Amino acid sequence: MADEFNDIIVEQLPVGMMEVNCYLVYETESCKGVIVDPGDEGSHIMHRIEDLELKIDQIVLTHGHGDHIGAVEYIQRRLGAEVAIGRADADMLSDASRNLSENLGLSIKLRQPDLLLSEGDTIAVGDHKLTVIETPGHTLGGISLVGEGFVISGDLLFAGSIGRVDLPGGNYETIINTIKTKILPLGDGYVIYPGHGPKTSVLQEKTFNPFLIEE
Secondary structure (H helix, E strand, O other), rough: EEEEEEEEEEEEEOOOOOOOOEEEEEOOOOOOOEEEOOOOOHHHHHHHHHHOOOOOEEEOOOOOOHHHHOHHHHHHHOOOOOEEEEHHHHOOOOOOOOOOOOHHHHOOOOOOHHHHHOOOEEEEOOOOEEEEEOOOOOOOEEEEEEEOOOEEEEOOEEEEEEEOOOOOOOHHHHHHHHHHHHHHHHHHOOEEEEEEEEOOHHHHHHHHHHOOOOO
């Protein structure tokens, strides 16, 4: 599934046993882009990158959970891309207990990231930019990436639901406040690309998401 927003393509690739949404975000003309959350199936992701002849120099992680980082090392070895993640989640990457990959029967231990992201930072996609917003609630250092007309939300917000808050760093009040103050104000027309499941929109979630509807 791929959509176009003013010369930027957002392509969704569900990967792994937990069907994490990996995203390829790239310019239509230059084919310069980034990968977001390569959770598994590194060879599948790489084949798609090669088919599209993309020029990828950065892997961006919305948070540090094992199901979202499983193919990072594989792709990094092949592309030489730098890894970027929210500052408060950075230490999760090298700790299989903290990134919860041990719970999946794995032991993912990555090296420290190349870039720590904070509110207001930007990610270059050719001549375009994605803006980083800090979106805690599912993890302490969760981030979302805002483009023109879309946002990649990681496990903060799903179609009709919200991210888990029963894992270390999760908090129900925080995640609801984050969604209401960071995502909904983007505007009704914004498309939301979540970490799992189908895309949705701000209007759809504001209207029908049971966690967000005001009593």
